[in-house]
Amino acid sequence: MITREATEQDLPVLLEFEQGIVSAERPFNSTLIDGEIHYYDLLHLIRSEEALVLVTEEENEIIASGYALVKKPGNNYSNFDRYAYLGFMYVKPEHRGKGVNKLILDELISWAKSKDISEIRLDVYAQNESAVKAYEKAGFEPLLVTMRMKT
Template sequence: MITREATEQDLEILLEFEQGVVSAERPFNSTLIEGKINYYDLNNLMQSPDALLLVAEDQNEIIGSGYALIKKSEKDYNRFKEYAYLGFMYVSPEHRGKGVNKVITDELVNWAKSRNISEVRLDVYSENESAIKAYEKAGFEPLLLTMRLKA
């Protein structure tokens, strides 16, 4: 398995992966609309100097994806001015459990460190226990739980 930067030639499979992310998240989020949802501006992620969009390949087949995006801290009181936000973490179902997500995550974190970014964040649904365990195994820890009330 190798990782590499995504290119425009990868868009078709990446758009399929995006719908895979949406499908995986639907059971955890009743507020999502029906039908196709586009979470990501993939072209912008590929072109931005403040982002790295990776794909993982196995035998010339794209099997996973993820991005890191450098963002400004929203709060003046944080100890960091910028952080790397990870997203679009997806692995094809037949390749799950093989460490693909860890390889992608490690590569994205290393990229952030190379840019002098010391804070890395991501979002995960509180009920998505398998994802939480995977991210904890990679060194992440819970920080904040967003609560909601349908009024």
């Protein structure tokens, strides 16, 4: 397996992965609209100096993805002035449980550290217990739970 920066030529596969993420998240989020959803501007992320989009390949097949994006906290009371936001974490179902996501996480965290970023964040559905456990094993800890009510 190799992990490398994504290129524009990878977009067709990455767009499939995006729909895989949407499908995986539908059971956790009843507010998602039906049909195709695009969470990410993948082309912009691939081209951005403030982002790193990675893919993992095995035998010339892209099997996983993830990105880190440098963001500002959006307030004036955090003890950091920027952080790396991780997203687009996807591993093809037949390759899950092999440590592929950890490879991508490690590379993204290293990239953030190389930019002197000490705060790294990501979002995960609280009900997605396997993902929560995987991120906790990688060193993440819960910070905030978003609550909602439909009236």
